[in-house]
Amino acid sequence: MNDTEQLIKDALGKLAERTPHPGPTLNALRRKRKRQRNNVFLIATAGMAAVAVLIFTGLIASDRYTPPNHNDAAAALMPTNVNGQSFELKYAPHWLPDGFVENYRSVGPEVTRVWVPVSAKDRNPMEQTGDPRVTLRKLKKLPDGLDQWQEVTVRGLKAWQKSSQGQSAGLTTEVVWQAQDALSVTLRGVTDASEAALRVADSVRADSNLSFLPPFWLDGKAAADVWGSSPYDWSARWAGEKFGVTVSTRQPAKTEGALATVRGQKGTVVNDSAVVVRDSSGFWITVEGAPGARDSLVEAANRVQLQIVPSPDTIWIGKGL
Structure with a gap:
């Protein structure tokens, strides 16, 4: 080793002696990275909480009853579907007399659904007479002359009921009321038609997912x-x-x-x-x-x-x- 190399070696040795131990520096760096990770975690958690609040608020709002709006009533009552688009049925009962099945649907200015006993499902309910049946309709508007009907309630809403002798055995009972749309339930050919019609009406619920493709x-x-x-x-x-x-x-x-x-x-x-x-x-x-x-x-x-x-x-x- 010559004199120049020895001088360089001695200088590096003195520099190493004066350099502080790396341990404290490394520990400080680790603590900084940990604080950064904690900050990122806190920001992400706060963001998720805000999104959850917005979603929950939206769910509550969507479950609230929306009063009828006369400005868009015409559009709701007269479908403007183009070829291949489904029609909204919007309403369905959740209780029917035992053994009734659906065998008819009609769409247009009014929407109609019909349920009949299994023994009568082979016949077109719009042509046959006398068989028991339950009919749910979304009307263009409530019928006139409701002051001649009996006033009742359907799920806390004012409703009207009328019974008369029809083509089937026993009475035919119709219940009408105004929910988001004007609705009608007609029931015939069963025992205690008046009570059963009210029970069907009370079970009717709106469902925006109900649709029908002719x-x-x-x-x-x-x-x-x-x-x-x-x-x-x-x-x-x-x-x-x-x-x-x-x-x-x-x-x-x-x-x-x-x-x-x-x-x-x-x-x-x-x-x-x-x-x-x-x-x-x-x-x-x-x-x-x-x-x-x-x-x-x-x-x-x-x-x-x-x-x-x-x-x-x-x-x-x-x-x-």
Whole structure:
């Protein structure tokens, strides 16, 4: 080792002797990092608490009753759905007489749902008479002449009840009241119809998730009436000024007639006033109108837009609560 190297070694040694031990510095750095982590944890915790408060406040607000608003009543009562969009049903009962199942829905200016005994579910409740049934409707407005009805209450709201002799055994009772919408429950063909109707009405609740997708559209208008005995046995009806259309899983009673090409399939013209075809989907389409309007009936059948992919909204048919 020469003199220069020895001088460098001695200088480094003296510098090392004067350098403080690193332990206190490292400990201080560790404490600083810990304080930073604690600060980050406190900030994150405060943020989560604030979000929780906002969510809780929103849940409370959403559960509050919203009074009716006359400014948007027209929009609520007259759906403006375009093809493929569901209609809001909005209301459902949570109590029915034993053995009742749903077999009919109607959408439009008023929304109607019907439940019947299992033994009557094969019949269209809008055509058959005499069978017991429960009907829930969302009305355009409360009926006139309520001063002639008996005043009652439904869940603390003023309501009105009327009973009369109908086509079924026993009395037919209707209860109407104003919730967020005007509502009606009608019950017939059961013992103590008056008491049972009030019990059904008391069980009705609003549910914004309840919706219904009609099986088909024509000219921008949905099939208004759907009925059946099961999700695989149903019919849907569309009514217009010049013709009516039915889509069904069942073959129509009359299918024989002059051959015609409809929707790319072999169809028939029955009695010169109806066109019948089995669509490629497997469903039967019938268009009825004035005699001699064959071309317009075929054109109407071609315009039918089925909403059956991946399957029609019929799972509710034949089900109880």
